Amino acid sequence: MQCHQTSFTLSTAGRGPLRLTARVAECVRDSGIHTGLCHVFCQHTSASLLITENADPAVLRDLEGHLTRAVPDGDPRYTHDQEGPDDMSAHIRSILTGSGLTVPIRQGRLALGTWQGLFLWEHRAQGHARTLVVTCFGTAAS
Structure with missing residues (x-):
């Protein structure tokens, strides 16, 4: 059995998806x-990973629209807003969609x-690294 681990950092442009398939x-x-x-x-609490339609x-767009309606920015019920009105909503969206994926x-x-x-x-309005x-x-090829 072999194990190989690597990491990389991406810059996002703000809220929305970034394709990862080729890089992974x-x-x-x-x-x-x-x-x-x-x-x-994903080593962050306001971004997440998804497997979804790639074509x-x-x-x-529909997924982002759904998340926007389901978990709105600036909801007055949120008390965690240290980094702005998208702070708590980004954390909730991340929890709902997940921080890890496993693919055969x-x-x-x-x-x-x-x-x-x-x-x-990316669940924050501004881009992040x-x-x-x-x-x-x-196992490796035999």
Whole structure:
């Protein structure tokens, strides 16, 4: 059994999705793992990770619209607002969508479905630097 871990930092442009599939696939290739698992972890409490539709951008817009309606910025019931009106809503959105993903590795590649893609979702209105840790473990090609 082998394990390979790497991290990288991305700059976001503010609220919304950032495609990660190619960057994580590169980490899998570099790991040398042929069969196993790839785990991606976001080291932040106001951004999250998602696996969702990667072909139709309307899906991403609809997801953002849903989160905006379900968890509005500046809700007067929130007491945590140290960094502005999007502070607590960003934390709630992150909890609802999750900070980690695990994807199977098959034949040295991410075993995603045809229409699946990996995304970092920035929940703050302003852009931030976001660090992700990618851990691949399994067996190498024989």
